Amino acid sequence: MDGSTIFIKILLGIGLAFNVLGVIALYRFPDVYTRLHGTTKCTTFGSIFTSASVVVYSIFKYVTTGEPRFMTFTIHVIIAIFALLITNPTAAHAIARAAHKSGIKPIGIVDKLSEEKAGEKFS
Template identity: 60%
Template sequence: MLADSIAFVLLVIGLIFNALGVIGLLRFPDVYTRLHASTKATTFGSIFLCLGVVVYAIAHYFWTSDSQYLMVIVHTIIAVFALAVTNAAGSHAISRAAYKSGQIPEPAVVDKLAEAGL
C-alpha cells in the first residue's frame, strides 16, 4: 500500500507539470518562450509519470517475483532516457530553424545572435 501511495503522488506531480507545460504553450507570446514551457515542463512531467510506473512495477516485482516486471522497469528507464535526449535535441533543432526562418524573439531585451550575424 505504501508503494501505491508513492505512485499516486508521483502521478499527481507529473500531471501537474504536464498541465503547466500546455498552459505555458497556450499562454506565452512567441515561439522561443513556448519552447521553454513545452520542452522543460513536459519532459519533467513525463519523467514523473514514468517514475510512478517504475515504483508500481518494483512493488509488484517484490510481491510476485515475476520477471516480467523487471523488464517493465528497465524498458521504462530506457524510454525515459530516449525521451529526455530526443526532446533536448529536437527543441534545439526547432529553435535554430525558427531563427533561420526569420522569427525574431518578439519581446526581447537583447539579441546577441543578430549582432553576431550568424
C-alpha cells in the same frame, strides 16, 4: 491503501501538474522560443515523473509476485526515460534553430512595473 500506492499517486500527481503547466505555457507565452522553453521543460519533467510512477509500480509488483516480466518492464521504462532526456531537448533546439533561420524574431516581454521603477531610480 499501502505506502507504495500513495507514492505512485504522488508521482502521478506531480507529473500531471508539470504536463498541465506545459499546456498553459503553450497557450500563454507569446512566441515560439518561450513556448518551446516552457513546454519542453514541463513535459520532460512530467514524463519523467509519470514514468517513475510506472517504475515504482512494476518494482512493487516484482517484489510481491516475483515475476521477472516486471523487471523487464522497469528496464524498458528506464531506457525510454533516457531516450526522452536526449530527444526532447534536441528536438526543441532544432525547432528553435529552424525558427531563427527562417527569420522569426523573439517577442520582447516588457514588464511595465519594472520599467517604471527603473525610471524612478534614474530620474
